[in-house]
Amino acid sequence: MSNFFEKSDLSRKEAESIISDTLQKCDDGELYLENSKSESILLDDNKIKNSSYNSDLGFGFRAISDEVVAYSHSNEISKNSLKQSSENLKSTLKSVKGTYNHEIPKSNKKYYDNINPIEQKSLNEKIKILNDVNDYLRSKGDKVKQVTANFLGEQKSVEIIRSGGETLSDVRPLVRFNVSVMVEKDGRKETGVYGVGGRQSYDSYLKDENWKSVCDEALRIASVNLESKPAPAGEMKVVLGPGWPAILIHEAVGHGLEGDFNRKKTSAFHNLMGQKVASEGVTIIDDGTIDNRRGSLTIDDEGTPTEKTVLIENGILKNFMQDRLNARLMKTRSTGSGRRENYRHIVLPRMRNTMMLSGKQTQEEMIKAVDKGIFAVSFGGGQVDITSGKFVFNCTEAYEIVNGKIGSPIKGATLIGDGPSILKEVSMVGNDMMMDPGIGTCGKAGQGVPVGVAQPSILINKMTVGGTKL
Amino acid sequence: MVKDQEFLEKKASYCLGLAKKLGATDSSVIVKNSISETVNFRNKKLDESNRSDDLGLSITTYIGKKKSSISSSNLLNDNLNILIEKCIETTKNTPEDEFNSLPDRDLFAKEVKDLNLYDETHIENNQKIDYLKKLEAAASNDKKIVNTESSFTQNKSNFVLANSEGFCDGYKTSSFTASSVTVAKDEKSMERDYEYSSKCFIKDLEDAGKLGKQAADQTIRKLSPKKIGSKKIAIIFDKRIAKGMLGAFASAISSSAISRGTSFLKDKVNQKIFSDKINVLDKPDILKGLGSRNFDSEGVKTNTLKLVDQGVLKHYLIDTYNGKKLDLKSNGRCGGTSNLYFENGNISLKDLLNSKSKSLYITETIGHGSNIVTGDYSVGATGFLVENGEFKYPINEITIAGNFKDMFQNITLANDLEFKYATNSPTMMIEGMVVAGK
Numbered sequence: 089m090s091n092f093f094e095k096s097d098l099s100r101k102e103a104e105s106i107i108s109d110t111l112q113k114c115d116d117g118e119l120y121l122e123n124s125k126s127e128s129i130l131l132d133d134n135k136i137k138n139s140s141y142n143s144d145l146g147f148g149f150r151a152i153s154d155e156v157v158a159y160s161h162s163n164e165i166s167k168n169s170l171k172q173s174s175e176n177l178k179s180t181l182k183s184v185k186g187t188y189n190h191e192i193p194k195s196n197k198k199y200y201d202n203i204n205p206i207e208q209k210s211l212n213e214k215i216k217i218l219n220d221v222n223d224y225l226r227s228k229g230d231k232v233k234q235v236t237a238n239f240l241g242e243q244k245s246v247e248i249i250r251s252g253g254e255t256l257s258d259v260r261p262l263v264r265f266n267v268s269v270m271v272e273k274d275g276r277k278e279t280g281v282y283g284v285g286g287r288q289s290y291d292s293y294l295k296d297e298n299w300k301s302v303c304d305e306a307l308r309i310a311s312v313n314l315e316s317k318p319a320p321a322g323e324m325k326v327v328l329g330p331g332w333p334a335i336l337i338h339e340a341v342g343h344g345l346e347g348d349f350n351r352k353k354t355s356a357f358h359n360l361m362g363q364k365v366a367s368e369g370v371t372i373i374d375d376g377t378i379d380n381r382r383g384s385l386t387i388d389d390e391g392t393p394t395e396k397t398v399l400i401e402n403g404i405l406k407n408f409m410q411d412r413l414n415a416r417l418m419k420t421r422s423t424g425s426g427r428r429e430n431y432r433h434i435v436l437p438r439m440r441n442t443m444m445l446s447g448k449q450t451q452e453e454m455i456k457a458v459d460k461g462i463f464a465v466s467f468g469g470g471q472v473d474i475t476s477g478k479f480v481f482n483c484t485e486a487y488e489i490v491n492g493k494i495g496s497p498i499k500g501a502t503l504i505g506d507g508p509s510i511l512k513e514v515s516m517v518g519n520d521m522m523m524d525p526g527i528g529t530c531g532k533a534g535q536g537v538p539v540g541v542a543q544p545s546i547l548i549n550k551m552t553v554g555g556t557k558l
Numbered sequence: 559m560v561k562d563q564e565f566l567e568k569k570a571s572y573c574l575g576l577a578k579k580l581g582a583t584d585s586s587v588i589v590k591n592s593i594s595e596t597v598n599f600r601n602k603k604l605d606e607s608n609r610s611d612d613l614g615l616s617i618t619t620y621i622g623k624k625k626s627s628i629s630s631s632n633l634l635n636d637n638l639n640i641l642i643e644k645c646i647e648t649t650k651n652t653p654e655d656e657f658n659s660l661p662d663r664d665l666f667a668k669e670v671k672d673l674n675l676y677d678e679t680h681i682e683n684n685q686k687i688d689y690l691k692k693l694e695a696a697a698s699n700d701k702k703i704v705n706t707e708s709s710f711t712q713n714k715s716n717f718v719l720a721n722s723e724g725f726c727d728g729y730k731t732s733s734f735t736a737s738s739v740t741v742a743k744d745e746k747s748m749e750r751d752y753e754y755s756s757k758c759f760i761k762d763l764e765d766a767g768k769l770g771k772q773a774a775d776q777t778i779r780k781l782s783p784k785k786i787g788s789k790k791i792a793i794i795f796d797k798r799i800a801k802g803m804l805g806a807f808a809s810a811i812s813s814s815a816i817s818r819g820t821s822f823l824k825d826k827v828n829q830k831i832f833s834d835k836i837n838v839l840d841k842p843d844i845l846k847g848l849g850s851r852n853f854d855s856e857g858v859k860t861n862t863l864k865l866v867d868q869g870v871l872k873h874y875l876i877d878t879y880n881g882k883k884l885d886l887k888s889n890g891r892c893g894g895t896s897n898l899y900f901e902n903g904n905i906s907l908k909d910l911l912n913s914k915s916k917s918l919y920i921t922e923t924i925g926h927g928s929n930i931v932t933g934d935y936s937v938g939a940t941g942f943l944v945e946n947g948e949f950k951y952p953i954n955e956i957t958i959a960g961n962f963k964d965m966f967q968n969i970t971l972a973n974d975l976e977f978k979y980a981t982n983s984p985t986m987m988i989e990g991m992v993v994a995g996k
Contacts, residue, residue, distance in 0.1 A: 095634070095636065132818065133817070133818050135653070135655045136652055136653050136655070137655070138627070139625075139626045139627075139648050139652045140626065140627040140628060140629070141626075141627075141628045141629075141641070141644060141645065141648065142628065142629045142630065143628070143629075143630045143631075143632060143637070143641060144630065144631045144632075145630075145631060145632045146631055155600075155603070155605060156603075156604050156605060156606065156607075157605070157606040157607075158606070158607045158608075159606065159607070159608045159609070160608070160609040160610075161609075161610050161611070162610075162611045163611070163612060163613055163614070163631035163632065164611075164613070169611075173609070176607075176609050179683070180604075180607040180683070211648060211651050211652075212651055215651070215652070215653065233819055234818055234819060234820055270819070270820055270931060276932075277819075277820070277931050277932060278931070278932065279820070279929075279931050319936075319959075321788045321957075321959065321992050321993075321994035322787075322788040322994050322995070322996070323995075323996055352600070352705060352707075353704070353705065354705050354741050354748075354750070356748060432610055432612065434606070434608065468926060469925070469926040470925065471924040471925050471926070471938070472924070473750065473922075473924060473940075474750070475741050475748050475749060475750035476747070476748065476749055476750065476783075476940070476954060478924070478938060478940070478954055478955050479924075479938075480924050480925035480927075480937065480938035480957070481925065482925055482926060482927050482936070499932075499934060500927075500929060500932075500934055500936065501936050501957075501959065502925050502927045502936040502937055502938055502957045502959070503957075504925075504938040504955055504956065504957050504994075505955070506955060552955060552956065552957060552994050552995060552996075553957075553994060554927075554936045554937070554938070554956075554957025554958070554959050554994045555936070555959060555992070555994060556936075556959045556960065556961075556992045557992075558788055558789065558790065558992060
């Protein structure tokens with residue numbers, strides 16, 4: 089745990105008194121302190137290209153009055169700097185009354201261990217694995233032309249000090265191991281990418297040469313794409329595989345169910361609470377409490393313990409995801425979804441691990457039910473326009489389905505759909521729910537935060553596939 | 559006030575000195591301070607104020623051909639001592655790479671021209687508020703507008719780049735940015751659009767009323783969109799989307815993609831990759847330019863490059879490491895392009911819109927659908943159906959797809975280039991792409 093005041097001319101007591109003085113007439117606010125250490129080790133083109141280490145320390149001071157948020161951050165934890173921030177906040181919030189007094193709920197649950205993954209494995213060991221990855225993949229034949237592999241590790245200590253001196257803290261480990269491989273055959277080049285990660289030590293994911301299965305998967309995707317044909321263009325049925333394809337859920341409905349967009353009525357879902365927004369059998373939750381998952385948090389960045397929030401239950405819209413600000417303005421409670429990339433950013437309601445729960449059908453039944461369509465197994469990134477509800481995502485592994493049978497692989501194509509209506513087009517929900525491998529980062533308002541997704545196989549009756557073959 | 563040159567240089571030289579003492583044979587350091595002040599409005603009321611003061615440093619140390627780097631926002635000497643020691647330790651344990659080195663001495667920028675990138679003016683928060691009030695009034699004038707969010711940011715930055723070869727330079731830059739995002743609603747639909755202006759000098763910033771009205775107009779015209787059928791049709795890209803083609807082009811000619819063999823433009827220098835009339839320039843010395851600079855992030859002098867001359871690719875974007883690997887000299891593009899643009903075409907926007915009986919005018923794309931390895935392109939899009947030069951109706955929930963290799967050969971440019979971003983394009987038409995819709 090970090091002692092943020094150890095090397096500062098500012099004592100904890102003085103900080104508490106500045107915080108209480110600044111926030112006394114406000115509706116909410118806090119001092120957020122953060123100390124993060126991160127590393128990146130990259131192998132590329134047969135060589136260790138980069139070994140870097142970052143140490144970041146700073147605070148963000150927030151005061152809220154009614155709907156107005158004043159924020160000031162600095163990477164200098166000192167008396168002068170905090171006072172300057174305090175003045176800055178006070179100058180924005182001139183007339184304030186102060187009514188909100190929602191306590192932060194308490195919980196003793198922890199969803200990951202207090203470890204520093206960077207220190208748990210020596211640099212030489214990490215370099216050795218990266219070199220082994222390179223040798224292993226290049227031994228798979230001449231078609232392997234490029235290998236990139238990297239380790240990303242982080243330990244982030246946060247402390248939240250509220251008016252009156254209430255203090256909440258958390259130490260968050262996070263690792264990711266990624267492999268990308270490019271293959272070439274007859275002048276044609278394709279890439280496959282795969283990775284694993286979460287809030288544990290590197291070894292939890294890589295022991296017993298487990299890295300080989302990550303390599304195998306990346307190579308398998310690249311090899312499949314070498315044989316791919318141009319994707320079809322137009323509306324058709326789409327079967328999504330389990331696990332990572334749940335970024336469809338993340339983009340299509342997740343963002344639209346974040347509290348801020350609904351308070352501001354800019355989300356296509358803002359007037360649909362309690363209504364049917366999905367087919368029967370579709371239940372979607374956002375869960376911050378799964379042990380060691382990339383999107384899990386013991387407490388959110390406002391200090392609220394995270395929870396399992398039911399968003400859609402059997403087709404009916406039940407809850408939005410809330411931070412304290414939007415919860416107060418919408419007269420509800422925080423769901424522990426207040427997150428920020430780091431101390432430089434304000435808190436926003438964000439997703440954690442967004443999951444569609446299992447139904448009863450099998451993937452085989454879904455494929456059989458499709459005359460003409462595609463089977464999408466893996467995706468790159470996605471994006472959504474919250475207001476119009478339109479969302480896209482890019483297939484990185486997909487196949488055509490012809491007369492109930494899986495056919496040739498097809499080239500990476502964008503799928504586009506309409507968030508509020510897509511879940512009504514779900515006609516089968518599989519019995520094979522799977523978590524993603526732990527590699528997702530969600531971007532919103534310029535802030536990236538680690539998230540997870542999960543889903544079973546699903547059949548969607550109608551989506552537009554953005555291929556080139558008419 | 560943003561930290562002055564003297565402070566930044568002192569920190570930089572402390573790091574270089576310590577790295578040398580601890581055994582580095584070479585080192586480079588960048589120290590940067592950036593102060594931003596933002597005010598946000600929503601529905602004509604103050605919504606958020608945000609001040610950020612970021613001071614950071616990043617140092618790369620070399621021991622022979624071994625290299626490692628660290629970065630930190632904690633510039634206290636105590637902390638730097640620990641970090642630089644750690645960096646040296648890591649460097650020792652990192653394998654050699656024969657291409658690791660500082661730039662060749664003769665390539666460093668010798669003189670730093672004043673490119674007019676810093677405006678002393680300080681815009682107080684109440685002046686930002688006045689601007690935003692005017693902007694939001696104009697943006698919410700029409701009843702169809704149901705939500706407005708606007709923002710004004712002033713940024714002042716200063717940096718010093720120094721290395722053990724004796725290079726030590728840096729300069730201040732400023733930017734003033736205003737933006738407005740509006741939401742419009744009718745019985746059938748809700749749509750969002752935006753307008754934006756960013757300048758080095760406050761007096762060049764777009765008028766608040768004009769900016770707000772533009773955002774609102776662009777949003778309202780998107781209401782009640784239709785979906786069209788899948789087909790091949792000529793596509794006209796609004797300037798704000800057309801510049802993205804240059805972004806993809808720049809990624810594909812970066813020396814790292816070329817040396818790794820992961821670009822569809824590998825080995826294409828001196829080959830025709832665009833149609834005859836296309837010229838692409840990267841010009842770093844435009845006064846007040848948003849991408850202007852004297853040298854790249856390694857200190858190498860940045861000269862103007864005609865990247866594409868009459869359709870023929872002339873240069874890659876080269877940094878020191880990949881340059882050595884490709885046996886080419888750095889052309890000062892470590893960190894990417896400066897002010898990158900297509901030269902104007904020779905027909906007006908009106909004639910371009912009129913050139914086909916039917917075309918699609920695209921104002922927004924979503925998704926990350928550019929594959930630099932294969933050249934495949936597929937993104938979600940919204941826009942308008944254009945018939946005989948006129949906007950007929952808005953269109954959404956479609957995708958557009960093609961391959962850059964073909965798309966680049968089929969570009970026609972209008973003559974309406976303006977320097978609104980660091981990367982800019984005139985309005986662009988591409989024929990032969992596929993639209994997927996109904």
